[in-house]
Amino acid sequence: MSRKILEIKDLHFSFDTYAGEVQAVRGISLYLNKGETLAIVGESGCGKSVTVQTVMKLVPTPPGRLKSGKIIYCGEDITHYSQKEMQKLRGSEMSMIFQDPMTSLNPTMRIGRQITEGILKHENISPDKAKQRAIEMLAKVGIANPEKGFKRYPHQFSGGMRQRVMIAIALVCNPNVLFADEPTTALDVTTQAQILELINELKQELETSVVIITHDLGVVARTAERVAVMYAGKIVETGLSRDIFYKPKHPYTSGLLESMPSAGQVEKTLTSIKGTPPDLFAPPKGCSFAPRCKYCMNICTQTDPDEVQLENGHKVSCWLMNPQAEKRELPGRKSRLSTQKPLKEGI
Amino acid sequence: MVRYILKRLVISIITIWLLATVTFFLLRTLPGNPFQTEKLLTVEMQERMMSYYGLDRPLMEQYFTYMKNLLQGNFGYSLKYTNRTVNSIIKSTFPVSAELGLRSLAVALPIGLALGVASARKRGKIIDYICVVIAVIGVSIPSFIMGTFLQYIFAIKLKLLPVSQWKTAAHTILPTVALALSLMATLTRVMRASMLEVTMQDYIKTARAKGLGEGRITWSHQVRNAMIPILTMLGPMVASVLMGTFVIEKIFAIPGLGQHFVNSITGLDYTMTMGLTVFYGIFLVTANFIVDILYGLVDPRIRLAK
Numbered sequence: 001m002s003r004k005i006l007e008i009k010d011l012h013f014s015f016d017t018y019a020g021e022v023q024a025v026r027g028i029s030l031y032l033n034k035g036e037t038l039a040i041v042g043e044s045g046c047g048k049s050v051t052v053q054t055v056m057k058l059v060p061t062p063p064g065r066l067k068s069g070k071i072i073y074c075g076e077d078i079t080h081y082s083q084k085e086m087q088k089l090r091g092s093e094m095s096m097i098f099q100d101p102m103t104s105l106n107p108t109m110r111i112g113r114q115i116t117e118g119i120l121k122h123e124n125i126s127p128d129k130a131k132q133r134a135i136e137m138l139a140k141v142g143i144a145n146p147e148k149g150f151k152r153y154p155h156q157f158s159g160g161m162r163q164r165v166m167i168a169i170a171l172v173c174n175p176n177v178l179f180a181d182e183p184t185t186a187l188d189v190t191t192q193a194q195i196l197e198l199i200n201e202l203k204q205e206l207e208t209s210v211v212i213i214t215h216d217l218g219v220v221a222r223t224a225e226r227v228a229v230m231y232a233g234k235i236v237e238t239g240l241s242r243d244i245f246y247k248p249k250h251p252y253t254s255g256l257l258e259s260m261p262s263a264g265q266v267e268k269t270l271t272s273i274k275g276t277p278p279d280l281f282a283p284p285k286g287c288s289f290a291p292r293c294k295y296c297m298n299i300c301t302q303t304d305p306d307e308v309q310l311e312n313g314h315k316v317s318c319w320l321m322n323p324q325a326e327k328r329e330l331p332g333r334k335s336r337l338s339t340q341k342p343l344k345e346g347i
Numbered sequence: 348m349v350r351y352i353l354k355r356l357v358i359s360i361i362t363i364w365l366l367a368t369v370t371f372f373l374l375r376t377l378p379g380n381p382f383q384t385e386k387l388l389t390v391e392m393q394e395r396m397m398s399y400y401g402l403d404r405p406l407m408e409q410y411f412t413y414m415k416n417l418l419q420g421n422f423g424y425s426l427k428y429t430n431r432t433v434n435s436i437i438k439s440t441f442p443v444s445a446e447l448g449l450r451s452l453a454v455a456l457p458i459g460l461a462l463g464v465a466s467a468r469k470r471g472k473i474i475d476y477i478c479v480v481i482a483v484i485g486v487s488i489p490s491f492i493m494g495t496f497l498q499y500i501f502a503i504k505l506k507l508l509p510v511s512q513w514k515t516a517a518h519t520i521l522p523t524v525a526l527a528l529s530l531m532a533t534l535t536r537v538m539r540a541s542m543l544e545v546t547m548q549d550y551i552k553t554a555r556a557k558g559l560g561e562g563r564i565t566w567s568h569q570v571r572n573a574m575i576p577i578l579t580m581l582g583p584m585v586a587s588v589l590m591g592t593f594v595i596e597k598i599f600a601i602p603g604l605g606q607h608f609v610n611s612i613t614g615l616d617y618t619m620t621m622g623l624t625v626f627y628g629i630f631l632v633t634a635n636f637i638v639d640i641l642y643g644l645v646d647p648r649i650r651l652a653k
Contacts, residue, residue, distance in 0.1 A: 058555055083561075108571050108646055117567065118557040153647040170558065275388030324495040 006032040011069030026233035039224035047233040092122040095170035099182040101162035105154035112150035160191035232288035239314030249316040254330040422622030433622035444591030444603035455530035461540025485532020494598040512599040541573040582638035
C-alpha cells in the first residue's frame with residue numbers, strides 16, 4: 001500500500017460556537033494515490049473544504065477542533081503536528097489553491113515576491129536564483145511576458161491570470177500534493193476550462209497528486225480519476241469516476257448526476273434534489289440524506305448504513321445495498337460523457 | 348502626476364477661499380465688538396478704535412480689503428495684542444506647538460502601532476487585554492486629568508521633572524507624554540481593528556499555505572495592508588496636534604498656539620481668528636495631500652497614473 005501518499009482515517013472535526021458544536025466533518029476516511037487526481041464533490045457546507053484545510057491545519061483552532069481520526073502523509077502520522085512542523089510541510093510537500101483568486105493574493109505585494117517568499121522559506125537558495133525560478137514558473141503557468149509579470153501587482157491581472165499565479169505559487173516548490181479548493185468556481189466558463197487543463201498538465205509534468213474540491217460534476221469529469229461524494233460531513237459514495245458517473249449506487253450521487261443539465265436536454269425544467277442539507281448542529285439519527293431521499297425506507301431514519309464494498313474500490317453507504325432491500329436501478333449519467341479530458345473539443 | 352498636483356492645488360485654493368469667506372462673515376454675526384470686553388473703554392473710545400482698525404466701513408469693503416491682504420500672505424494686526432501682527436504671533440508660537448506635537452507623535456506612532464499589532468496577534472490573550480485596557484484609559488481619561496496627574500506624580504511627589512513651562516528638554520517630557528497617551532490610544536485601537544480585519548483576508552490563508560511563519564506573515568503581509576486606515580486618520584491627526592492643544596498648553600504653561608484658538612474667539616479678535624483658521628486650513632489641506640501621496644506608496648491599487 002505504499003502508493004498511498006495521503007490517507008485520512010475516520011476524521012471527525014467540529015467547530016465550537018456559542019450556539020453549540022457544529023459537526024462539520026463526521027468520520028471521513030479517504031486516501032490519495034501517488035500521481036492521481038481525487039475529486040471531492042458535494043453541496044456547499046458539506047465539509048469538503050474543512051476536510052482538506054484540516055489536513056493542512058489551516059483551520060484556526062479554536063473555534064475548530066480535531067476530535068478524532070488520523071492523517072497520514074507519506075507513511076508519517078501528521079495528525080498532531082504542531083504549527084511549526086506544519087510550516088515545513090506547507091508549500092514544499094503540500095500546497096493549496098483557493099476558490100477566489102481576486103482575494104487570495106496580497107494586493108500590496110508584487111506577484112514576484114509572493115512567489116519567491118515561498119521558495120526562500122523552503123529552499124536554501126539565493127534571491128536571484130529564486131527570482132529565476134519564479135519567472136520560469138510564471139512562464140509555465142502561461143503568464144505572457146513573465147519578467148514583466150514578476151514585477152506586477154495582483155490588480156493588474158484578470159481573475160484567470162491570478163488563478164494561474166496562485167497555481168504558480170502553489171507548485172513552485174514542487175509539492176507532492178496539491179489541494180485545489182474549488183479552483184474554478186469564481187471564474188467564467190472559458191477560463192475554467194483553461195485552468196483545469198493547466199492543472200492537469202502541470203500535474204503530469206511535476207508528478208503531483210491532486211485533490212480537487214468542487215460542486216461541479218463537469219470539473220470532476222475533466223480532471224479526476226476517482227471521486228468521493230460528500231454529504232453532511234460524511235462520504236456517502238466513493239469510487240472510480242466512471243463507476244460513479246455511470247453506475248451510481250447512492251441516491252444522492254444519482255440525484256446530483258440527474259440535476260446536471262446536458263447539451264441535448266429537451267425538458268424545460270431542470271431536475272433538482274428537493275429539500276436542504278441537514279443542520280450540522282444536530283445531525284439526524286440514521287442516514288443524513290434520508291429526509292430528501294426518494295427511496296427512503298424505515299430503517300434509513302433509524303440507523304446509519306454501513307459502508308458496502310463493490311468492485312474497483314467502489315464503496316457506498318446506503319441501505320439500498322442491503323441484500324434485504326428491494327433492488328433498484330439508480331439513474332446515472334445518460335449521455336456519454338468521457339472522463340478522459342475532453343477539454344479542447346468541449347469548448 | 349504634475350496634472351494631478353495642479354488639480355489638487357486649484358481645489359485646495361478654492362477650499363481655503365471658501366473657508367476664509369465663511370469664517371469672515373460668521374465672525375461678524377457674533378454679537379458685540381472686539382473692544383467691548385475691555386471695561387475701561389468708553390463707548391466713544393470704542394468707536395474710535397473701530398474706525399482705527401477700519402471696522403466701521405461697509406462689510407463688503409472690509410471683506411475685499413482682508414482678501415487682498417490675505418493674497419499677499421498678510422493676516423493683519425491682532426486687535427488684542429497691541430502692535431503685533433497675526434503673522435508674528437503665529438511665527439513665535441507655532442514652532443513651540445509644532446515641536447510638542449512632533450515629539451508626541453514620535454512617541455505615540457511607533458508605540459501605538461506596535462501595541463495594535465501585538466494585541467491583534469495575541470487576540471484574546473493577556474497581552475491583548477492589557478493593550479485594550481491601555482487604549483481605553485488613553486481614550487477616556489481627558490488630557491487635563493492626565494496632565495495634572497502626571498504633574499502630581501513626577502513633578503511634585505517624585506520631584507523628577509519640572510512642573511511646567513517650556514525651557515529645557517526636561518520641561519518637554521511631561522506634556523509630551525500627556526499628549527502622546529491619547530494619540531497612542533487612538534492609534535492602538537484603529538491599528539488593532541485594522542489588523543484583525545486583515546487577518547480574515549484570504550491572502551493571509553494563502554501565505555499560511557505557503558508555509559510562512561506567523562511573524563513573517565504579520566510583517567510582510569498584514570502590517571502594510573493594515574496601515575491604510577491609519578493613513579486616513581493620520582492627516583487630520585497630525586494637523587490638529589501640530590496646531591497645538593489648548594488644554595495641555597494651558598496646564599503646562601507652554602507658550603504655544605493652542606491658547607490663541609480659544610482666546611481669539613472669546614475676545615472677538617477678528618483678525619486673529621481669521622488668521623488661525625486660514626493657517627489651520629492650509630495646514631490641513633497640505634497634510635491630506637501628503638497622505639494621498641502616501642496612499643499610493645502603500646497601496647499600489649490607488650497609485651496615481653504617471
